[in-house]
Amino acid sequence: MKTLLATSIVAFTLAASTGAYWNSRPYQLTLRRETNTISSCDIVSFGETQLHKSLLPATSGQIIRQHNAVPSAESLGDKEIIRFLSYNTNELWLRAQLECSNDLSFVGPSGLGGLETQVSFRDQGVLHGIMLDVPVPPLEVVSLLQSGPSNNRIDLAFFSDGYTMRERDKFLDDAMRLVTDLSSNQTFSTVRPLLNFWAVFSPSQESGVGVNGKAKRTPFGLYRDGTELRGLYANNSDVALMACASLGNKCNYAILLGNDPLYGGLGGEYTTTTASLANGALVLRHEIGHSIIDVGEEYDGGFAYFGVNAVHNLSDVTWTHWLEHQEDDANLFRAERSTMPMQAYPWTLLNTTQPWTISFLSSGNYARHLIKFSLSGFPDQDDLVILFDKVDLRWTPRKDIGVDRWHYDVYEDTSLSAGVHEISFVLKNNALEGSAQLCSVEVLEYGTEAEFNATLGHYGMFPTFSMDNDTSYRPTNDDCLMRSVTKPNFCKVCLEGLWLSLLKRVDLIDNFKIMCGDDRHRTFEVDLVPLAEFREHPVSSEERYTIAWSKDGKVLAQFANMTHVDVGDEVGTYHVDVQFSTEEVRVDKDGLLGASRSFTVTEPCL
Template sequence: MRTCLFLSTAIALAGLTAAASSSFTVANDESEVSGYFTLIDRVLLPNGSYACKVLDRGETQAFRNLYPINFYGERSQIIQRKTHDEKSHSHHGSGSLLDEEEGKQEARELLELNTNVQSSLRDVERHFLEADCDTVETDEELDSSNTGEVFNSDASSLGQTVFGDSNKMHSNGDSTYRLQEGDEVRKLVDNGPDKNRVDIVFMGDGYTLGEREKFFSDMQRLVNDMFIGDTFKSFLPLFNVHALFRPSKESGIGTQGKWKDTSFKLYRDGTELRGIYVADPRAARQACRAVGQYACDFPSLIGNDPYYGGLGGEFVISTSSNKSGTVVLRHELGHSLIDVGEEYDGGQVYSGVNAERWSIQNIKWKHWLTDPVPREEKNVLRAQDYAWYDLKKGPYKVKFNSDGKFKRWDLKISHSGVDTDDSFEVYLDGERLPWTSPGGFDRDFSEWAGDQGFSAGSHEIEFRQGAKYDNEEPDPERPIRQLCSVTMHEFMGEDEYRFDNSVISAYPTYDIKGRKTWRSNHEFCLMRNMASTQFCSICKEGLWHRLLSKASLLDEIQVDCQHEDDDEDEDVTGFEIEAKLIPLGQFREDQSKRVSNEEIYKTQWFRNGAHLEELDDQVKVKVPVSDEGIWEFKTEFKTPEVRKDPRGLLKASKVFVLAKRFCSKQ
């Protein structure tokens, strides 16, 4: 115990800074040390081998949730960034990447290697590439920028690794990470130092020089919708949000698989309102890093386009659509920020805190359950079809069978280009369902429900465009009239399947192959229901854990030295000590963003190992000069949105030396 105390004290001494006002600060070690990462794209080829490409290396803020890798206390982790590729995730597109010649699947994953010791990164990276890759390639510009290690393309020859100049890593003066002429960065949300906040960078694509203010207006709207609106409001003090304008030569984004002359070359595969891809990820990567050394935690590309579309993975991609831009962005950010997979049916990746794959008896969110004993809510998926069908081609039919044993049904679809009430028709077993257009051409959602189950046997859903539009000439300036997706469920009665969104239980979810996993709620969470603006309780808890693995609750300790008659030439008579915390709980500037009065910081102070109970729950204290010594501040953040904190991420502490010798002017 004594050894640990002196080690912490040594760190505290190293972190001291003095000012002419006779005060000093003690930096929080967790936010002052650096973290290092390597980003790797790994592809499982049709022949069964793994091809890896090192996309990026760099320095970032320290990671608080790493695992020990040796007896020196060095730590690392390998995480899989959720990649929501239109070609490999069915809520946007088809079920998998397909090699047309071989007829075999090609699987891609984006991996991030993390460590808090730069020398360890070399070992972690080398060991991973040797063990998990058959061939290795490094981005050629990453090699030439001398930002780290350079690997040969053959993993078997990794012993011949050449090391670049590690001192150049992350230097914003390096041409690789320099803002270009015409770039402008504005910090739309500034809640503190980048090194101890979670930073998002919105980068616009397809905004011309004359659309500069439109870009910043669009970004401010997205920020207001998500960070001041419902979705992230309780988490806002943990975030900084930057907007980078880089002028494009052409306005808008590409279609039909062709990009325009824009900064990052965003484009759609066709004209459908589904995936948006980036053709120049290197430019986007470098632009984000140029915003600031610690500013590029979560890069996001926003296309100057009025319609639905997006992607997840290395970049969160969305559009400036007034109707759907925020809908897509908050969902894809949820994947990246919480590090979770899907909650809707028909996907492929069901992982993270919001998915249980194995047993409801040991369900991950047992501490959140409404019932004392876990139970499965009874439903069945009757039809799942990502049609992406142009209704101009004629009617589209979806057939399904029922066993006649269920009590209720629900039909959900998504569509685009259906701007008037007579432009679209839906029939269930020959009976037309009532439908009203949501207005406009953007992709949107419609839903119908029945309070009686289907009879046993075959049933049919039919979709048509309005007959008056059959001979309409296509307009290249607007989306086609399209049926995007269809989902039909049957449910048991309320006693066996609860629609109440306040209930937390085990709700079945079915992947693209019909395999069952479980989620925690009916339709409340925006990770399942994209029309929702809220995360479920399980995702909120996971988000707190993930954000506080990147940022510490304590920024620094500030000490103001007190002098007799406020004369700094006189001897020090005492100290005013303040723990600078991220403003949550009772310290929020806007108390309306506080979850409840149960959201609160609990604090303690210690001097020379003794607990000073009279100072409990204070962040600013005054003590006489006779109280010089080794001090420690401890805090724990309590919120109803977190019921378990197994890794202590909602805690922070700092050991420091309080001594009048640090009060002298410089």
């Protein structure tokens, strides 16, 4: 029989390849701040949180600041969430106070605030304290997919909205369908062992989501600003914030799932989406990509272009390690040649009396062009005629799309002539008036194949045009779901960013055990996050763990790549170093794919 070794004779140190970090958890203070000129704050929660590999030991007083917008129907919301992480609670509170116009030391309804809050939490062993005086509805938490302990995983929680008590099972089915879609294809399949998924049910008094800016009687009050299939907002944002905070480690990212069969969603501090069969998972992938990877858009006409998938100068490209022939290609940093002569977001209901028409000017200097548009409310091809310079494009709706929204591309391998061009959307079925909608339309022009490489899988510098027609650059033409919501996969640049973002908060070593056997031999066992050869479900990408053991600085080669070793009964300082490698990560400058343990044994087994 083996027993766990008494902790009095073993000293532990945790370390990442970038340096040591404490075995204890850092603290996190979450604030909700008004973004108007007042800048007053409310404390959402305070307590211990998961490790963050960018944090140095407690004595440094280092602080990490994170912020995110609270989703709003306004173009610029009036609230944001700010998080501070540190091992030094005094510095954490002092730094937070600088962000807010009001006094954070005020003792709120719970009797906890300022430095008194710190002492209370620590003395009472409370990991999470909830401060906002907002009633949280009853929450039934159901596990959907678990890969490990929540204190060492990234947890995504689906919250029900617009599901009545009778629709509880429908909610669980809808949430599980979305989880399966996310985790069973390239989007999140390879990082699945780093994730947990939960369904959190709260019954609604009414079924569905609100329209025309009016919420229904539901926990979070999800609604559409009008009737268009676009954003999905929460009338009860504070309830959403507190519901997630109340779950502690089980809610790193909140997803509000609306009981509605049509397109809708939004990203920010929490993500909203619907149960749409065609669009629910597509919206969710895209918005969660924003949240986890911390990147901006790749599609044209937006306002936020930042992160690993965007650069604004060809001399600052951050994905050169994904380019072919990067050392000897004279055209390495050339921009692919394209332009956007027209883009519009009409969000307009069509009628049979007058077509919706827009004109634009082409230079005539490009070899090819693409017409992009999105529609809702058109189940049949004969319901709508789309004319480009008075020629019928003969568009075809997606099969079984019904009245849901969908995006369409019409590619033409011909040059547009110099001058004015016109595109018209002509409604033919008057029965669809009041529901048939033109959401967006765009025209792109491309150079020749030598000037613009649209080959699937080609990485380069592809222009993206903002709402102000400013130019940034993305890694691929149309290979990424961050550009085209209908795509199921991230490009390699975003997928690498996903790995690195997740591994900032996940230790590759789940557990470490030291045991003494009846033969007085000491054994060490390291439990790793189930990647590489330890996966439950193998993946096609190449990956491996490399494990190295040492004693008093000398490598123990006989234990290479072993997770369970017998070292006899020798005292000394032992070290295990774990390195994970995957073809999906080519550059790990912060050493996030490594983990280690050092421990000193001072007495023999008894």
